[in-house]
Amino acid sequence: MTHKILVLPGDGIGPExxxxxxxxxxxxxxxxGLSIEMEQALVGGSAYxxxxxxxxxxxxxxxxxxxxxLLGAVGGTQWENLDIAVRPEKGLxxxxxxxGLFSNLRPAILYPxxxxxxxxxADVVSGLDIMIVRELTGGIYFGQPRGVRTLDSGEKQxxxxxxxxxxxxxxxxxxxxxxxxxxxxxVCSVDKANVLECTELWREVMIRVAKDYPDVELSHMYVDNxxxxxxxxxxxxxxxxxxxxxxDILSDCAAMLTGSIGMLPSASLNEKSxxxxxxIHGSAPDIAGKGVANPLATILSVAMMLRYTLNEKQLADKxxxxxxxxxxxxxxxxxxxxxxxxNVSTEAMGTAVVEELQNK
Ligand code: NAD
Numbered sequence: 120m121t122h123k124i125l126v127l128p129g130d131g132i133g134p135e136x137x138x139x140x141x142x143x144x145x146x147x148x149x150x151x152g153l154s155i156e157m158e159q160a161l162v163g164g165s166a167y168x169x170x171x172x173x174x175x176x177x178x179x180x181x182x183x184x185x186x187x188x189l190l191g192a193v194g195g196t197q198w199e200n201l202d203i204a205v206r207p208e209k210g211l212x213x214x215x216x217x218x219g220l221f222s223n224l225r226p227a228i229l230y231p232x233x234x235x236x237x238x239x240x241a242d243v244v245s246g247l248d249i250m251i252v253r254e255l256t257g258g259i260y261f262g263q264p265r266g267v268r269t270l271d272s273g274e275k276q277x278x279x280x281x282x283x284x285x286x287x288x289x290x291x292x293x294x295x296x297x298x299x300x301x302x303x304x305x306v307c308s309v310d311k312a313n314v315l316e317c318t319e320l321w322r323e324v325m326i327r328v329a330k331d332y333p334d335v336e337l338s339h340m341y342v343d344n345x346x347x348x349x350x351x352x353x354x355x356x357x358x359x360x361x362x363x364x365x366x367d368i369l370s371d372c373a374a375m376l377t378g379s380i381g382m383l384p385s386a387s388l389n390e391k392s393x394x395x396x397x398x399i400h401g402s403a404p405d406i407a408g409k410g411v412a413n414p415l416a417t418i419l420s421v422a423m424m425l426r427y428t429l430n431e432k433q434l435a436d437k438x439x440x441x442x443x444x445x446x447x448x449x450x451x452x453x454x455x456x457x458x459x460x461x462n463v464s465t466e467a468m469g470t471a472v473v474e475e476l477q478n479k
Contacts, residue, residue, distance in 0.1 A: 120154065121154045121155065121156055122153075122154065122155045122156070122186045122187065122428075122429050123155075123156050123158070123184065123185040123186050123187075124144070124155050124156065124157045124158070124185060124186065124187050124188070124189060124424075125157075125158055125159075125160060125178075125181050125182050125185040125187070125188045125189070126141060126157055126158065126159045126160075126188075126189050127159070127160055127161070127162040127163075127178070127182075127188060127189065127190045127191065128159070128165075128191040129162055129163045129164075129165065129190060129191040129192050129193040129207075129210075129402060130163045130164040130165050130191075130192065130193050130194055130195050130198075130207060130402045130404075130407075131191075131192055131194065131195050131401070131402025131403055131404045131407040132191070132192065132402055132403045132406060132407045132412040132465075133163075133190075133191025133192045133193070133402055134191065135407070135408075135410065135412050135414070135465050136191055136192075136398065136412055136413075136414040136416075136417040136465065137189070137191045137417060138465075138466070138469070139414035139417065139418060139465060139466065139468065139469025139470075139472075140189060140414065140417040140418050140420065140421050140469075141157065141189075142469050142470070142473050143418050143421055143438065143469070143472060143473060143476065144157065144189075144421060146473050146476050146477065147434055147476070150476070150477065151434060151437075151476075153425075153429075153431065153434060155429075158181055158185070160175075160177065160178040160181050160182075161175060161178060162174060162178055162190070162193060162207075162210040162211075162214070163192075163193025163194060163198075163207035163208075163210045163211075163402075164193060164194060164195050164197065164198040164207040166178065166207075166210060167198060167201070167205055167207065171205070172205060173193070173205055173206065173207050173208075173209045173210035173213070174209065174210040174213040174214065174217075178210075179213065179214070179217050182214055182217065182218060182395075183217065183218060185393075186393060186428055186429065187393065187394050187395075187396060187424045187428040187429065188214065188218075188394070188395040188396065189396050189397070189417075189420060189421065189424060190211075190214075190395055190396065190397040191397070191398075191402070191417065192397070192398065192400065192401050192402040192403070193207040193208060193210055193211060193401075193402060194206075194207045194208060194401055194402045194404075195207070195402055195404045195407075196404055214395060215255060215256065215387060215395070216256070218389055218393060218395065219256065219389040219390065220255060220256070220387035220388060220389050220393075220394070220395055221254060221255050221256040221257070221287070221290060221291065221294075221388075221389060221390075222252060222253075222254070222255065222290075222291055222294040222387065222388045222389075223252070223253040223254075223255040223366065223370075223385065223386070223387045224250060224251075224252055224298065224385060224386040224387070224388065224423070224427070225250070225251040225252075225253060225366075225370040225373070225374065225383075225385050225399065226248070226249065226250050226251075226383065226384065226385075226423075227247060227248075227249045227250075227251065227353075227370075227373035227374055227376055227377055227383065228247060228248050228249075228377065228382075228383070229244050229245060229246065229247040229248075229376065229377040229378075229379075230382070230442075230443065230446055231245045231246050232443075232446040232447065233377070233378070233379055233382070233446065233455055234246075235457060236377070236378035236379045236455055236457070237376055237377060237378040238375075238378060239350065239353075239376060243352070243353065243354075244353060244354075244376050244377070246354070247353055247354055247376060247377065249353060249356045249357065249358075249359065249373055250298055250302065250357070250358045250359070251358075251359045251360075251361070251366060251369060251370040251373055252291065252294055252295040252298060252358060252359065252360040252361070252366070253361060253362075253363060253365075253366025253367065253369075253370055254283075254287065254288075254291040254360075254361070254362050254363050254366065255363060255366075255387055256287075256363075257282070257283055257284075257287045257362075257363060258281060258282070258283060258362045258363035258364055259279050259280065259281040259282075259362075259363065259364050260363050260364060260367075261282075261363075262279060262280030262281055262282035263280060263282075264278065264280055265278065265279045265280060266278065281315060281317045281318075281362075281364075282317060283317055283320065283321060283362070285320070285324050288320065288321050288324040288325070288328075289324055289327075289328055290390065291360060292308075292324060292325050292328035292329075292360065293328060293331075294360075294388065295308075295358050295360035296328060296329065296331070296332040296335050297332075298358055299332070299335045299357060299358040300332065300334065300335060301426075302357055302358060303357040303358075304334055304335045304336060304357070305335065305336045305338070305356075305357035305358065306325075306329070306335055306336070306337050306338070306357070306358045306359075306360055307337075307338045307339070307340055307345070307356055307357075307358070307359045307360070308321070308322065308325040308337065308338070308339050308340070308359075308360050308361070309339075309340050309341075309342050309345045309359055309360070309361035309362075309365055309366075309369065310322050310339065310340075310341065310342065310361070310362070310365075311341055311342050311343075311365075312339070312341070313341060318362065321362065322339055325337060325339070325360070342361070342365045342369070345359065345361075345365075345369060346368070346369065346372060349369060349372050349373055349376065350372070350376070353373065353376055370399075374399055379413075379454065379455050380399065380400045380416075380454070381398075381400060381412065381413025381415060381416050381452065381454045381455065382413065382415050382416055382419070382455065383398065383399045383400070383416050383419070384396065384397070384398055384399070384416050384417070384419040384420035384422070384423050385397055385398070385399050385420065385423075386420070386423045386424070386427055388427060388428070392427065392428050393428065394423075394424065394427055394428045396420040396421070396423050396424040396428075397417075397420055398416030398417045398419075398420055399416065400416060406453075410464045410465050410466060411452060411453045411464060411465060412452065412454075412465045413452040413453075413454050413455060413465070413468065414452075414465050414468055414469050415442055415452075415468065415472075418438060418442065418469070418472055419438070419439065419442060421438060422434075422435040422436075422438040422439050422442075423435070425438070437476060438472070438476070440475075441472050441475035441476050442472060444475045445468070445471045445472055445475055448461075448471070449461050450463045450467070450468060450471050451463065452464070452465065452468055
């Protein structure tokens with residue numbers, strides 16, 4: 120079966136890091152028999168400049184027609200003053216909504232070789248491997264009613280609505296439990312059930328979903344405690360599943376435990392396991408065009424794509440171990456550079472991963 124992959128380099132460092140990720144995909148195609156068809160399209164600021172919209176219809180229809188999307192990053196200072204409806208980020212939101220990507224997978228992995236990059240003590244974070252599963256299309260970010268109204272007193276009042284249907288909680292629950300089955304078989308559901316009725320329902324539904332996965336252990340934690348535990352003893356977690364807003368905050372906190380934004384991939388999946396894969400970082404306009412960006416987060420996004428959409432677990436493992444070997448050889452881009460290591464360019468890092476894969 121041939122998998123269709125849509126490549127969206129985007130803006131800033133996007134094209135540079137994407138060139139390295141597609142080098143890896145081509146190698147897998149040539150030497151490991153991976154059957155893929157790759158197409159490329161515009162998204163974000165570059166799409167706006169070329170077509171007047173950050174998500175051209177052609178891009179959305181190619182995205183809907185592909186098995187997986189590999190995205191670089193979007194955005195940049197030159198587009199910051201545009202009307203909000205056509206800002207580069209709208210391209211991403213349009214893809215998420217258009218494909219119904221409700222399950223956001225954010226791993227926080229700290230390679231032992233980079234333990235010094237974290238602001239936490241090396242023994243607290245070295246070898247960290249957590250997966251945060253964030254609900255992405257519901258909750259307070261989308262709930263109605265919302266807005267700012269003027270009260271009879273003349274004072275303004277802002278309001279948003281935290282809202283989840285059972286079916287929305289069930290599907291993100293299944294997503295988390297299925298992932299846990301491929302890992303250490305532990306799910307921690309994060310809520311605020313002591314204060315918010317909506318997350319009381321969240322907890323109830325998670326307990327129900329857990330019955331379908333007797334091999335996976337379910338625990339619950341209030342979000343305030345979860346934030347504390349993430350910085351106190353993060354290695355206690357395997358999979359964490361939570362609402363859109365709690366996941367937004369906790370996943371950024373978990374990412375920062377690793378101290379290396381250029382190393383972290385992410386995935387957003389829909390019910391058909393169609394997915395959009397992208398590094399967690401942005402378009403880094405400050406270093407764009409200099410050939411110094413770290414391409415490993417994008418290369419590791421390819422590994423996630425192989426694992427979660429293309430069902431090529433062995434190839435995913437191969438990429439992850441190639442990245443590990445490259446770090447063992449002391450190669451570092453500027454963002455993860457430390458004393459005694461060899462500083463390499465974006466392109467040299469991509470080539471080093473490709474060579475590791477060739478040596479297998
Ligand atoms: P950023 O992630 O782009 O950059 C933050 C810092 O990390 C910068 O110093 C940057 O140089 C560095 N950095 C990021 N990725 C790196 C990499 N691969 N290698 C080395 N260093 C790296 O965040 P920002 O500066 O807040 O945002 C810049 C632009 O990106 C904005 O327009 C923002 O809206 C956009 N953005 C896009 C996404 C996305 O496409 N998913 C996510 C976040 C931000």
